[in-house]
Amino acid sequence: IVLAWHAIGHPHDEPGVCADVLRTRLTFNAACELLEKLDVVNAYVMSLLKAIDPKQYKSLDKLYKWRLDNYASSRALSRLADPQLFFEGREIQFNRFSKAHWDNQDPHWAWAIIIYFGTFGSCRMRFKQLRTEVVLRPGDVVAIRGQDLLHEAVDWDSGERHLLVHFTHRALWAQAKLKCKTSYSAPFSD
Secondary structure: OOOOEOOOOOOOOOOEOOHHHHOOHHHHHHHHHHHHHOHHHHHHHHHHHHHHOHHHHHHHHHHHHHHHHHOHHHHHHHOOOOOOOOOOEEEEEEOOOEEEEOOOOOOOOOOEEEEEEEOOOOEEEEEHHHOEEEEEOOOOEEEEOOOOOOEEEEEEOOOOEEEEEEEOOHHHHHHHOOOOOOOOOOOOOO
């Protein structure tokens, strides 16, 4: 459900709502209904980003406002959500695993926030550079800098495993002539 998409290989074209959403009137209506129902997720994702990286939160806010100022589709679809989600990219993945990869279209140091849901018992996410494997269960959230950290989602034990991935792409930042800024990650404190 990407709201400001650049087709691969067309970073200078005007961004728009992704083709999956616009395929038919039924898919468009279903996407709009889903966007209306994700307010609690928007609030959680934006609160998490603001807590771990206030500078990037402010940068994404500027990019979001630029989108609203420049694109009618962004203004129209923004009315479906309260609070707003500054990330222009949101993807739902159903029962999919991925080989080790970097998110090459993301800006360096940009956060990708992944929410796991479904009926699976547990799954694993690997970070080969860190020689680390994380066990995840439904409801768990991972925030990674996908362009800079090699990661893979391996198989899961049983049931349905789905992901809700929130991201931003470099092409939109370049078009807006904005820099995706980042803070040092904030340490956890009670």
